[in-house]
Amino acid sequence: MSSLSTRRSADSVTSLKIGIAGLGTVGAATIKLLHAEPTHGGSGRNIEVAAVSARSRDRDRGVDLSGATWFDDPVALATSDIDVFVELMGGAEGSALKSVEAALAAGKAVVTANKALLAAHGMHLVTLAEASGAPLLYEAAVAGGIPVIRTVRDGLAGVPIKSVLGILNGTCNYILTRMENEGLTFDECLAEAQRLGYAEADPTFDVDGFDTAHKLAILSSIAFTTELRADGVSVEGIRGIEPADLMAARELGFRIKLLGIATMTEDGVDQRVHPTMVPLGSALAETSGVTNAVSIRGPAFGELVLSGPGAGGDATASAVVSDLTDLARGLAPTPLGRPTSALMPFKKPEAGGHRGAFYVRLPIADRAGAFAALAQRMASEGISLEQIVQKTPHRPDHLPPLQEQTVVLVTYTTDEAALKRALKAIADDGVIVRAPHVIRIAQTL
Amino acid sequence: MSSLSTRRSADSVTSLKIGIAGLGTVGAATIKLLHAEPTHGGSGRNIEVAAVSARSRDRDRGVDLSGATWFDDPVALATSDIDVFVELMGGAEGSALKSVEAALAAGKAVVTANKALLAAHGMHLVTLAEASGAPLLYEAAVAGGIPVIRTVRDGLAGVPIKSVLGILNGTCNYILTRMENEGLTFDECLAEAQRLGYAEADPTFDVDGFDTAHKLAILSSIAFTTELRADGVSVEGIRGIEPADLMAARELGFRIKLLGIATMTEDGVDQRVHPTMVPLGSALAETSGVTNAVSIRGPAFGELVLSGPGAGGDATASAVVSDLTDLARGLAPTPLGRPTSALMPFKKPEAGGHRGAFYVRLPIADRAGAFAALAQRMASEGISLEQIVQKTPHRPDHLPPLQEQTVVLVTYTTDEAALKRALKAIADDGVIVRAPHVIRIAQTL
Incomplete structure (x- = not known):
């Protein structure tokens, strides 16, 4: 029973040295949260921000970086003398991909909030992690501060799941909520969301459903123990929604939400992102603004619903810190909950079957x-x-x-x-x- | 970085041998769920029901027990040739206590759904587990099928929590929902709940708030990293609620729920169980019938709400199976998230301060x-x-x-x-x- 021991080895008294690449909102919030609680989940192990990397060295981010070694090159940071590489740069290619590859190849644990990276290169990165024995954790990549990765991977481990669905993009939910409450058009709400910083200058990623699709593909892989495949998702965004649809929905007893829906069928895993009418009074219908909500269903447990902040620096940072605390405690869950050899190949059901x-x-x-x-x-x-x-x-x-x-x-x-x-x-x-x-x-x- | 390796040792190919004491609804549902999914979370390790114990050997429970060794005495089962002792008998004393003590002392991992046992003897059992290095897992003890223990212990590890509160007793929530919807009295609804099997013949434990208090004390200990102390909870149940209160609440824009509320104050951890008016439209107000819901708040992540089945054989069994799958995967979280030496002593705020x-x-x-x-x-x-x-x-x-x-x-x-x-x-x-x-x-x- 030695593998089940909760005793900690002698190296648990040393610091867990982390390097953070990307010092935007989430990066700065992560450092603040780490500085605020020095004992980190009682692991007895200090989490030390040993090195950082970002585009601009001079910007004031409101956090003390004096103890951290500066790297201009995130790939160099990834392979430096650290235990964990924390990737918070974003983007599916370029520096994010190269540095995570380098860290995993060097046997460094990786913590990332990057859903686009995982959606595009998930299997490749998981395989790299497996080969070197390095943990790859990404609680922050899906639904921000809601610990839904853990819930599906561990909380429902070994328990059959029938479907996972939810509101996974705060920008879209904010726009739909405003359109319904204020009678505004999509374009008016998008402009407002951009002004408030809830939407990017190029909103395609959010409003056309791709961000939701990336998160759904990650969740779906863990829930159904299949290979992670984001190209299997049918995607439709919210640009076509008019105020008249929202009004009609309400009259019919529904509310329109952009949902990601993954369902296990006899024919394969059906993964879809599209606007959906959900009944008024249901947990999803009542999730408004930038809040996210995920519903998980299975024959044994019925339905679980998790709701919380889907975005924001502090909420995303708390998911990053929870992954770091797992590592400080010596826990290292398998990236997709099971070895890649035990994953089922991804199979998409025939089209038109809905x-x-x-x-x-x-x-x-x-x-x-x-x-x-x-x-x-x-x-x-x-x-x-x-x-x-x-x-x-x-x-x-x-x-x-x-x-x-x-x-x-x-x-x-x-x-x-x-x-x-x-x-x-x-x-x-x-x-x-x-x-x-x-x-x-x-x-x- | 060897402690962070996700590689599995050679012994992971052998079965995880479990012994189940208590073959009521939850016990039978656990065995069914284990038989239904042989690969158990891809751990590569079969979970084998090697031994069982219950009051009556002859009762037909609808599950195949032919491969399991029968024990009349759960204490003998607890120290037999098994890896994990699964305690599903219930009760804070007697066989449950003796057998869990015996298993932990013998270095066997323990999985239990017994909140009363943990509330009464939690620190004693956690200390025993720590001494022998045996894991002690109890996801099923709080909020049935909702993986709230993991969410607080791991999903929010290292993240400051301000309060944990929720609807933790399905019997009370069922009675309050029926009273409000049908205009029935407490006594009428209690009798109905007893007829439907939602309430025990002696309902004190549920309706007077003690069951909620036990679950709250467990959650509170993990959330605030304090010693587990159920005697620190102020408890008031739902017997005094009249239909007039429920009607008045609705007119005022509220719904009455029995909540367990644990809050970190400057003065200590305030733990209370009492009927509470919650605003209509909030997640807790909209949680009806036997469903449970837990709200967790903290400065970084705002609010997380988890809802799902709080009781029932299948839902509780899925929590038991998730703990067993953790063990099969070689993961063994510390019982209270951190070593007992790192827990803060429990301190109850001065009375009357509310x-x-x-x-x-x-x-x-x-x-x-x-x-x-x-x-x-x-x-x-x-x-x-x-x-x-x-x-x-x-x-x-x-x-x-x-x-x-x-x-x-x-x-x-x-x-x-x-x-x-x-x-x-x-x-x-x-x-x-x-x-x-x-x-x-x-x-x-």
Whole structure:
């Protein structure tokens, strides 16, 4: 039973020497948190910021770096005399990739908050870590301050999981919350989020769903013990959402959230990111602003929901510090919860297999027969409609009336492929004046 | 860096031999879950149910026990040829205590779901575990299937925590939910819960708050890195709650929940269990039925909320299995997250120091001046009232009117001691016809 001993070896009294590459918000917050609690989880081992690297040496970051050796080159830092390389630079390629590779190859433990890096090179890095025996920890990479990696990897270790889904991008959730509460357009809310620092100047990564997809791929790999494959995720962002959709959703008893959803099917792991209507009153629907929430389901435990800060320097730093504390305590979980040899190969289900209920917003020409034509096309594909709402957009009195109306349909459970065929036929009929907008409805969230 | 290696030693290919004492709902569900997933988290190590013990050997539990050695005596099982002793008998003394002591003394790892045992003898057992180097894991002891022990011990390791609070008893939450939704009395709901198997024949442990107190003391010790002390918890249960309180709460924008609340104060760790008014719309207010929810707060990460099944055989078994998988993986967290030598001594703040807003229900004599007398006593103690509602209980027409009325007060933040003095003076005045009922209001949950 020696491998189960909780006794600590004699080297536990020495410092854990860490090198931090990247001194932005998260880097500075990590150093502050480390300075604030010197005993670090009672490991008896001090965590010492021995070396740092960043783009600019002169910037004042509000933290004391006097004891740390400065490196201009993060790759040089990664292989210097440290125990743990902490990568907080971001980016899937370049310095982040090179320095993490170098650290792992040199047998240094790595702690990173970089989901893009893991999504692009996860299997490569995990294999490197395995070869050198170096731990690779990344609690901060998914859902910021929510310890969801640990929950799935350890808290549900050995327990079958059916699905993992959630709100994994604070920027999108902030924008959707503001659009709904204030009746603003997507563009107005995005500009506001950029002004407040919640969104990047180039928002593609967030609003088009890629950031959510990266996090989902990481979670999915741990939950279903498959290889990490971000290219298997179907991705749709929130640019197409209009205030009318949010209002209609509320009238129907739902709220629109950008969800990442990974489900184990008989056919493989289905990984999707798309706007989803979730029932009002559910934990996900009530998660507003930059907060994240993750729902995990399985036959034994039912549903677990974790919610908390998905971003922010301090919250992300607390996830980094928890990984460092694991290392200081001498704990080193396997990166994906099990050896790569024990992972199942990733398999994506055949496309078009998704079934569910759908919300469809159709801008129709305001002419006799349009409505009947539309209903006929749905019926031909065997799609039953649960609700049909026809709306005329409000226009100020001094403007001429629009020559279009909006029809909102809610389908019963149907095949996505059948719906696509019906919508194509409707477009071909010339009944709609612009492309329809389709949002999936989650009936049991 | 050898202590951080993720490589597994050669003995990881052998089975992890476990002995289970107690084959009730949780025991049987644990065996089923172990049989369902043979690879157990990819540890490469089979978890083998090598031995079992229970009160009756003949009962059919729906699981295959043919490969397991039977022990009549759990203490003999605990020291037999096994790697891990799984204690699922329950009870703070007797067989549970003796067998866990014996296992730890013999250097066997222990996994238990027994919060009463840990609350009564936690420090003693942790010390035994430390002395022999045997792991002692108990994820299942708090909040059933929610991996909250890991979240606090590992996920927030090294990160300062300000408070831990939550709904930790499914029986009480079920009763309160039913009382509110159906307008039933406490006694009616308790009888129903007993019929459905959600409450024991002797419900004291649950409804008087002791079970919540035990779980809170365990969580509190890990969160605040203090010695585990269940006798430091102030406990008040839900027997005094009337349907009128639940209705009044809703009118005021609250819902009544039995919460366990542990807060780090300058003066020590404040541990309290009592009915609490939580704002409608908050995660805790929306946690209904037998579901549990835990909120953890700290300056770095803000608030984390975890919710999920707080009880039930399958959910509790998944927590037991996650502990066993940790052991199969060769991970052995320190029982309280740090060595006992690194724990702070438990210190309870001085009594009477609690400040907050209060809900007070007062049955007053229906006579002129009663109301004025009551308001005067509150004013004398410097207690400001945010709301005052006077209600006459509904009576069928054929019955004579009651000679009493109910006054509901909501105070602004005040000292609990001042409120107690005011209520004593009101009672001495003869203004109230029965004892008042006081419920704390959580203003920022």
